[in-house]
Amino acid sequence: MDRSFLRSALGWIVQASLAITLGTATHAALADSFPSQSVLLTVGYPAGGGADVAARQLSAPLQQLLGQTVVVENRGGASGSIATAYYLQQPQDGHRLLALTGNDAVMNPAVLKSAKYDPNELRLLHPLIFSDLVLVTGRKDAPENIDKLIAMIKAPGGPEYSFGNWGVGSTPHLASVDFQLQAGIKTLDVQYRGVTPIVQDLVGGQVDYAFLPIVSTVLDMIRAGRLKAVSMGTVSRNPSLPDVPGTGESTVLKDFNYQVWPGIFVHRNTPEPVARKLQESVAGVVNSAAYQKWSVDTGNRPMTPMDLAQADAFYRDELARAQRLTAKANLSRQ
Numbered sequence: 001m002d003r004s005f006l007r008s009a010l011g012w013i014v015q016a017s018l019a020i021t022l023g024t025a026t027h028a029a030l031a032d033s034f035p036s037q038s039v040l041l042t043v044g045y046p047a048g049g050g051a052d053v054a055a056r057q058l059s060a061p062l063q064q065l066l067g068q069t070v071v072v073e074n075r076g077g078a079s080g081s082i083a084t085a086y087y088l089q090q091p092q093d094g095h096r097l098l099a100l101t102g103n104d105a106v107m108n109p110a111v112l113k114s115a116k117y118d119p120n121e122l123r124l125l126h127p128l129i130f131s132d133l134v135l136v137t138g139r140k141d142a143p144e145n146i147d148k149l150i151a152m153i154k155a156p157g158g159p160e161y162s163f164g165n166w167g168v169g170s171t172p173h174l175a176s177v178d179f180q181l182q183a184g185i186k187t188l189d190v191q192y193r194g195v196t197p198i199v200q201d202l203v204g205g206q207v208d209y210a211f212l213p214i215v216s217t218v219l220d221m222i223r224a225g226r227l228k229a230v231s232m233g234t235v236s237r238n239p240s241l242p243d244v245p246g247t248g249e250s251t252v253l254k255d256f257n258y259q260v261w262p263g264i265f266v267h268r269n270t271p272e273p274v275a276r277k278l279q280e281s282v283a284g285v286v287n288s289a290a291y292q293k294w295s296v297d298t299g300n301r302p303m304t305p306m307d308l309a310q311a312d313a314f315y316r317d318e319l320a321r322a323q324r325l326t327a328k329a330n331l332s333r334q
Contacts, residue, residue, distance in 0.1 A: 031273035035095055038069040041264075042087050043099040044080030045166070048196035050215035051080075051262035054128040055099040057294055058264070061285045076193045079167030080104040081115040088117055092267040094274035101262045102127065102315070103171040106322040111169035111331050120268060124315040125279040125308070126286050127263040130301040131213035133175055133233025134244065136222065138202040139209075145245050146231035147252055149209075150183045162188040164198040164210035169331060175211040175233050175258040177329045182253050202227060213260040214240060214299035233258040240299035259301075279308045 041059060043052045056072055063070040075083035080100045087098045105122055108115035135146060143149045153161055165172035173189070180187060190207050192198045199217055201207045203226050211233045212218050219240060221227040229241055235248035235257045247256035264282050266275055285291055287305045296302060306314060 031277045034274050034277055035066050035068045037095055038071055039063075039066060039095050039097060041070055041072045041097045041099060042083050043072060043074045044076065044083035044101075044104065045074065046076040046194040046196055047074050048217060049194040050129070050131055050213045050260060051099050051101055052194075053215060053217075053298075054262050054295075055264075057291065058128060058282065058285050061288070061291070062281060065281045065284060078112060078114055079108055079170045081108040081112055081117075084108065084115070084117060084122070088121055088267060092269045094266060094270045094278055096266075097125075097278070098122070098265040099128070099262055100265055101171065101260050102318050103174070103260065103322065104167075104169070105263075105265065106315075106319045107169035107174075107326070110322065110326045112167075119319055122265045122315075123268045123270065123275060124311045125264045125266060125275070126282045126306055126311055127261045127303070127314075128286060129262060129295050130303065131215060131260045131299065132238050132301065133171065133211045133258040133260065134214050134218065134222075134229050134238070134241065135209060135211050135231045135233060136202060136218065136227045136229050137209045138205055138227055142228035142230060144230075146179075146247065146250050149230055150185060150252055153183070153185045153187065160188050161208045162190050164190045164192055164201065164207040166192050166194050166198070169326075171213075171258055171260050172211040174325055174329060175256075177331075178256060178258075179211075179253070181329070182256065199227070211258065214238060216298040219299045238299065276308055279311065283307070 041055055043055050045051050052074060059070045059072050075086055084098065084100060087096060090096045106119045109117060109119055143152055152158065163176045165176060167173060176187065176189065195212055195215060196217065198207065198210050198212065199221060202210060203221070218227065222229050222241065229244040232238055232241070232244055232246045233256070234246055236246045237244060247253045266278060283305060287303055292303055
């Protein structure tokens with residue numbers, strides 16, 4: 001065999017091995033040096049909502065793991081798309097995180113003309129909680145279950161009932177649209193900037209009903225008797241509200257199953273070693289005994305841990321599901 005060829009091949013192997021070694025070392029160094037400054041966690045909703053509460057529950061232990069201050073800021077409006085647009089314009093070095101519900105992340109570009117981003121620009125690190133929706137009202141004439149509510153709405157000469165949500169394409173909006181389609185009814189759609197103002201208007205009587213996630217504020221209002229839970233927005237009952245029927249007990253609704261899951265996102269172009277370190281840190285907090293106890297105590301479903309690859313796959317599945325829901329509800333961009 002030609003010796004020059006052997007020398008050339010050997011040289012290429014050495015160079016390739018050196019490149020791999022240097023690349024691995026560079027990635028390790030990048031991960032080790034991160035974070036080099038405080039981390040800004042932008043929440044796409046007003047203070048007090050489920051995503052905000054879950055993000056703030058995360059921030060203190062995450063700060064301890066990262067060794068840098070984690071600052072939480074709220075940028076509510078347009079189902080989280082205002083915060084998302086702001087976030088995507090920031091440096092992509094991992095020192096900025098976004099807390100957003102998964103449904104809003106994938107649905108906004110499909111239903112809002114103002115949401116000028118591609119959901120694939122976002123990368124999910126880990127969900128924070130899985131929260132079932134519950135149909136609640138502040139009305140004194142609240143029915144015992146969702147089938148009786150349908151009968152009330154269909155009654156001749158009755159009032160027009162209003163349903164609150166936090167924007168077109170949000171999970172509460174999709175649940176309301178699906179409810180109307182399956183029940184063959186029409187209700188008034190009222191949009192808010194988040195969970196907290198909806199709860200305030202439910203109690204005050206400015207809006208009649210809403211499908212809301214079981215966050216601490218909603219659960220406390222139900223337990224205090226200030227809100228009435230008519231039905232779960234899921235097929236099965238929730239352990240935190242065992243007396244509230246699931247939609248699987250309805251004679252009208254079929255396969256009616258809605259949850260909200262806020263998560264922590266980074267820009268898709270965040271360096272891989274930084275994304276991996278952030279993901280491991282967020283996952284470590286979310287799946288800790290203390291965080292899970294808080295989560296379950298406030299009505300959420302137990303968390304199944306995810307690594308970065310599993311989070312990527314989960315997000316892709318949610319994006320495909322959102323596309324199916326958009327077609328089912330016949331939603332168009334507004």
